[in-house]
């Protein structure tokens with residue numbers, strides 16, 4: 001991750017000037033405010049602002065006048081109840097605004113989550129930095145043979161080295177041409193909005209991303225999942241760490257019911273009941289397809 005000394009100084013200055021407030025404050029989140037948490041080779045996630053804490057979720061659920069907290073254990077139980085019963089709107093009362101630096105191909109997956117507010121760095125107005133995501137050699141893997149949407153075994157050292165060399169050389173060549181096209185030395189210089197079109201999808205972009213906690217949990221459930229692509233999963237995992245410190249009870253309930261939990265179909269539930277009654281159920285007698293059965297077996301471990 002590269003922060004310039006000026007960017008770091010701005011962050012340090014913000015952290016050095018605390019102000020008293022009457023608003024709900026999460027001590028865990030205050031510790032993270034403004035700091036850049038590195039992700040991938042040049043990326044980061046920073047908390048720019050947040051609203052609410054665990055108590056705010058309960059306050060909204062009870063529609064209280066004051067903080068509304070009778071006891072911390074009551075709040076924890078209420079939050080678990082709300083999560084268990086998909087009572088989602090109290091979680092929408094908490095919001096977070098993040099500054100994220102991420103490769104463009106990761107941003108394409110991320111932007112599909114429509115329930116957030118986004119403002120992206122303008123490559124029409126500004127010149128993009130010469131920063132490209134180059135995977136660690138052990139992350140270079142072959143197409144998976146079991147999952148069309150994923151990667152399988154790591155590439156051998158020779159093939160891996162060749163791929164890395166191409167990734168670096170292509171990025172450097174494309175950026176050299178980008179610079180040459182926008183340059184105004186002895187030429188008019190192509191507009192930035194056009195010159196950017198030959199840049200590869202592993203170049204880094206940045207955005208501010210604001211989302212409420214309910215929709216953030218939805219994002220995290222999909223993108224912190226083992227099936228999500230590694231390059232977006234590492235961002236989701238970093239955000240999980242921030243959310244855990246921000247709203248510890250809500251995060252614990254999310255981890256238990258959503259990340260660690262599973263949803264069973266009616267057929268799967270019926271099979272489970274038959275198994276518990278001592279019957280040896282097979283895929284053929286389950287009424288489930290091969291894919292469903294495989295996933296059911298994975299849930300059962």
Ligand SMILES: Cc1cc2nc3c(=O)[nH]c(=O)nc-3n(C[C@H](O)[C@H](O)[C@H](O)COP(=O)(O)OP(=O)(O)OC[C@H]3O[C@@H](n4cnc5c(N)ncnc54)[C@H](O)[C@@H]3O)c2cc1C
Nearest residue numbers: 109111112113114115116149215218219222223227228229
């Ligand atoms: C493992 C994985 C593989 C994927 N593969 C592909 C792929 O191959 N191709 C592809 O195109 N996408 C793919 N996606 C993206 C996926 O289909 C979703 O677009 C993405 O995960 C965002 O989910 P979402 O719409 O639920 O989230 P959000 O946009 O955040 O929406 C959250 C929820 O709000 C509601 N909502 C939001 N907007 C609307 C609306 N306009 N109308 C009705 N309800 C709405 C829905 O209930 C939705 O679930 C993949 C995602 C994952 C996690």
